[in-house]
Amino acid sequence: MPELLSAWGTVEARYPPGLREKGLRELILSEQRLGPFARALLQLWYTGVWPPMSAAWSLENGNHRDAEEGSLLAIGYPQGLVWRAAVGIHPQAVRPTGFGSWALAPEEG
């Protein structure tokens, strides 16, 4: 994680605001070690689930799955960004939309 943050620092320093996405691709997402980690982090933010890393990546970098994963997911699942990305949707059993709300036309995103 500190490595990822430091790489982001480099992106911020070297690439002007309009080109940050390019910087992310060049210095992080295409990087052998940081790329898979960053993509896993994206999935964690979006869904609350840390996805399984490839065998090759785990062999090189270790794979520290947390024993508390279930209870972390219990907090993370309702907060997943995927449920904020689209308009009108919600995680199962969280933030219900109210009786009959499902009959209304969905808001266009």
Added chain:
Amino acid sequence: MEEIFDVVIVGAGITGAIIAAEAADADLSVLVLEAGTDQARTFAGYREQLRTFYGAPFKTPEAPYAYNPNAPEPDIPGLPTPGADYFVEKGIPFGSTYARAAGGTTLHWLGTCLRMLPEDFDTRSRFERGLDWPLGYDDLEPDYRRAELEIGVSADVADQKHLGVEFPPGYDYPMERIPPSYLDEWLGTSLNGMTVELGGESLELLVRNTPVGRNSTPRAGYKPVGAVDHGEGFAPPTVGQALARDLGERCQGNSACVPICPVQAKYNAMKTLTRAADRGGVTIVTQAVASRVLTSGRKVTGIEYLRYESPGSPQAEKHLARGRAYVLACHAVENVKLMLVSGLQAKNGLVGAYLQDHPVLLRWGLAPKQVGAYRGPLSTAGIEDMRGGRFRARHAPFRVELGNDGWLWPTGAPDSNVAEAVAEGQFGSALRATMRDQLGRQLRMGFLIEQPPDVQNRIGLASRRDALGLPRPALTYNLDAYVLDGMTAATGVAKKLFARAGIEDHTDPVKGLGFKQQWGGQTFVWAGAGHFAGGHCMGASAGDSIVDSEQRSWDHDNLFVAGPGSMPTMGTANPTLTVAALAFRTARNLIAEPERAR
């Protein structure tokens, strides 16, 4: 001296709860033995299950319910969960599950309350398929109404009269129908009135609201039942606990009917069980696994059970329950297991035979515009017109369940969409835009195919044992040509429906999470429906069945074997409403005549 109850019931699911409540109303003393825990008895315990669900990496029907090695229950085969190999299987995987806990499988049912069609009760005579029931639609109709009242079904009779399903004049369901989803209405504008050909027969289609055990707007005179909150030993609730009962009187749109409705707006059998407990005269013992039915000649003399203190420890004490009449009501598979363990083998060799499910063909796609997926109850409508007709002589009929839940079931969406987009290199605003565009357009259809009883599909005992030393169920299961030809026909219909509504087909055996089945050059993606039938089928004579039309054992005068296992066929109706109607029929006959010499 130990107490002798009027009725001893094994299983605190919908069947056991209804029979217990009815028997208590008739002033009989009742003992209910439940293998699992009663975590859903208090609202706090129920909410704990909700947290377990949030934290479960695989959000299956079992996800909210902690695995109990002393009363293990199955999970979807192939998952890395402890229940996934509970069944010892031959043939193809059996993809359906049930719950072992007070409340039973209604804890995680969808709530669909379709009646069976009149023609479903005698498919052998009409179509030379399946088995005839020893009773017909008209015999069961009053009990269907009683079951609809008990469950609190929301539907409008005006929507439900079709394919011969009749209601008495003036009858309507306890609550108004659940509002159709935007998706239902949008599909209806494209699909209503179109025709399809099945076996040379032309059928006109209509998107139809589905009757459900989910609280809506009550009709005059009906009071919806909210959440359950009871004290230790099912004691009446305290004032504080009673507050929880104000929750769940109407569906809030939590979109989690399966596996857990957070407010209990969806019916579960705890509601009936606590009604029985409130009535008095009912003793409910949980964490009590029935291990043997004791008999002497044509009489059941007792039920041995193992009472354990904690699901975490196999330490258990053996007890004996004694009654005048006995009811096995612990779901098809566990009923059969208990009979076989106890040596209750019918001479006809049919204990365990005719295991059935509704194999569900899954099809999914993207609507041409935002249709509001991931909102509302998981399903609010279906297409029922292909459930009946002369074509049933040629291939299996089916109903179409329309999902409001995006691609959750077929692909594990939206997580699978995130994983795919991230793997493609998306992040930031592009990733957000993809999700915004796709999720609300996702649509899936589940085609529930009738599976007629096949004597080769059966439940037996495995040599592997559970923590308490009881055998695990051994299942032999396959899909025959009649079912697979039904899937072929359903696939053709799905393609027509998608084309007509402008839905982009994304059905893909590689991305689909379900089972794969090859047939006629196609690969079907399918899943279990969670629907069981068979194992102790009812019939007209002792020669060809295990119980009669009252679910009374042919072999033992004071024994009833009740639940979905008694159903010789299911047609294409989700079985719970019929199971509940049969429970009322059984209760009435048991009260009138607890024992019948044959």
